[in-house]
Amino acid sequence: MVRYLAGAVVVLVLISISVFVESRHDIVGDVLKLPSEVSSFFRPVADDDDSVGTRWAVLIAGSNGYWNYRHQADICHAYQLLRRGGVREENIVVFMYDDIAYDEENPRPGVIINSPHGSDVYNGVPKDYTGEDVTVDNFFAAILGNKSATTGGSGKVVDSGPNDHIFIYYSDHGGPGVLGMPTNPYMYAGDLVDVLKKKHASGTYKSLVFYLEACESGSIFEGLLPEGDLYSVAWMEDSDIHNLRTETLRQQYQQVKKRTSNDNSGWGSHVMQYGDLKLSTEELFMYMGTNPANDNFTFVEDNSLRLSSSKAVNQRDADLLHFWDKYRKAPEGSSRKIKAQKQFSEAMSHRMHLDNSIQLIGKLLFGIESGSEVLKTVRLVGEPLVDDWLCLKTLVRTFETHCGSLSQYGMKHMRSIANICNAGISKEQMSEASAQACVTFPSNPWSSVSKGFTA
Numbered sequence: 244m245v246r247y248l249a250g251a252v253v254v255l256v257l258i259s260i261s262v263f264v265e266s267r268h269d270i271v272g273d274v275l276k277l278p279s280e281v282s283s284f285f286r287p288v289a290d291d292d293d294s295v296g297t298r299w300a301v302l303i304a305g306s307n308g309y310w311n312y313r314h315q316a317d318i319c320h321a322y323q324l325l326r327r328g329g330v331r332e333e334n335i336v337v338f339m340y341d342d343i344a345y346d347e348e349n350p351r352p353g354v355i356i357n358s359p360h361g362s363d364v365y366n367g368v369p370k371d372y373t374g375e376d377v378t379v380d381n382f383f384a385a386i387l388g389n390k391s392a393t394t395g396g397s398g399k400v401v402d403s404g405p406n407d408h409i410f411i412y413y414s415d416h417g418g419p420g421v422l423g424m425p426t427n428p429y430m431y432a433g434d435l436v437d438v439l440k441k442k443h444a445s446g447t448y449k450s451l452v453f454y455l456e457a458c459e460s461g462s463i464f465e466g467l468l469p470e471g472d473l474y475s476v477a478w479m480e481d482s483d484i485h486n487l488r489t490e491t492l493r494q495q496y497q498q499v500k501k502r503t504s505n506d507n508s509g510w511g512s513h514v515m516q517y518g519d520l521k522l523s524t525e526e527l528f529m530y531m532g533t534n535p536a537n538d539n540f541t542f543v544e545d546n547s548l549r550l551s552s553s554k555a556v557n558q559r560d561a562d563l564l565h566f567w568d569k570y571r572k573a574p575e576g577s578s579r580k581i582k583a584q585k586q587f588s589e590a591m592s593h594r595m596h597l598d599n600s601i602q603l604i605g606k607l608l609f610g611i612e613s614g615s616e617v618l619k620t621v622r623l624v625g626e627p628l629v630d631d632w633l634c635l636k637t638l639v640r641t642f643e644t645h646c647g648s649l650s651q652y653g654m655k656h657m658r659s660i661a662n663i664c665n666a667g668i669s670k671e672q673m674s675e676a677s678a679q680a681c682v683t684f685p686s687n688p689w690s691s692v693s694k695g696f697t698a
């Protein structure tokens with residue numbers, strides 16, 4: 244059924260940038276599009292293991308906080324989808340902070356949904372790595388199958404062999420060259436690519452698919468993996484609808500690309516595909532299994548992923564929208580209203596503080612004229628974001644030492660800091676400029692003192 248070159252080991256990376264989301268105004272209401280609710284015909288796909296190897300999955304939500312509901316909901320939904328497709332629980336490693344289901348804002352305690360009228364996707368999701376155990380190190384250890392390198396958590400890792408197929412799914416905010424994590428530090432592209440190369444070198448898989456759903460993350464693999472062509476996936480909705488035995492990654496990509504382009508509105512996404520393009524014609528079934536209830540569906544080019552009338556909102560603003568909505572709805576004079584207002588204005592002022600300090604640092608380092616030019620430079624396609632990833636991390640730490648945490652929002656400045664590295668600025672120069680630019684250190688939750696550095 245599936246054609247693999249003997250011994251071929253390939254990496255396919257599917258990336259979507261700033262994935263299309265709807266207004267967060269009402270999580271329970273009009274949020275994500277409806278997946279198929281047909282789930283009652285579960286039938287294990289047990290007979291495929293001998294011929295195609297074991298299917299493994301690593302699912303990770305890179306954020307926490309109720310305003311980031313969607314990422315953990317995505318992960319839970321992915322888990323259910325894989326299980327329904329017959330992937331065993333012991334072969335699925337789940338990383339989620341797990342602060343959503345019982346958040347006081349959740350109108351349905353203990354329940355997580357991933358579409359307006361969807362059913363609970365939280366029940367049964369294994370808590371392999373939760374809370375402060377959702378770390379970059381544990382994630383890498385899980386991919387590499389190195390149980391002794393994990394700390395906390397269940398110790399579940401991808402203990403794969405040469406005939407196995409691995410599916411990795413990451414959902415969160417990202418920035419150029421970096422993927423967010425609910426804990427510090429964040430995940431840097433250079434490190435992630437090193438881990439994927441190491442996994443490749445270990446010969447412990449036949450094929451690996453990495454689905455990356457995050458803002459502006461095209462840079463994660465740019466110039467770092469061989470071959471680059473463009474495309475992406477909001478795969479779960481799509482996978483719910485289609486019969487995965489017949490739909491290929493490429494078809495799925497085409498569907499999603501159509502949808503995410505979103506009439507070229509400001510918040511539409513760019514979609515990309517990196518890696519081995521031959522693999523995209525392989526059946527999605529290889530990675531996700533399929534929901535038997537969809538067996539009789541055939542793939543029709545335009546039958547899914549309807550462009551809904553919903554508003555696409557920049558994911559980076561999910562926190563602001565959440566605080567604003569909370570403020571708007573809270574009764575006049577209530578402590579809830581006061582708290583929401585405080586959260587909103589603190590988030591806003593930290594954003595302004597970050598934007599202004601980065602701009603000022605650029606001017607201090609490169610002069611009033613060229614400062615913003617250097618910061619805004621975008622390298623050519625095929626060139627990595629930064630030549631020296633260690634420099635990037637060092638300068639991020641230097642910045643955060645003087646100016647506070649970049650935080651989720653500040654990841655968007657990663658390219659500017661990379662450009663500062665590429666211009667040959669030393670740690671000492673950066674430190675001096677940061678100290679001049681940031682005369683006051685943030686005392687709010689965004690200080691790097693409380694949560695540590697993102698690098």
Ligand SMILES: *[C@@H]1O[C@H](CO)[C@@H](O)[C@H](O)[C@H]1NC(C)=O
Pocket residue numbers: 389391392
């Ligand atoms: C597994 O992790 C441990 C601890 O980090 C390390 O010492 C060991 O070399 C790793 N094993 C492999 C096979 O990479």
Ligand SMILES: *[C@@H]1O[C@H](CO)[C@@H](O)[C@H](O)[C@H]1NC(C)=O
Pocket residue numbers: 284535536537538539
């Ligand atoms: C698919 O079609 C076959 C033959 O028509 C039928 O027996 C089977 O129940 C259908 N499966 C589902 C899940 O609807």
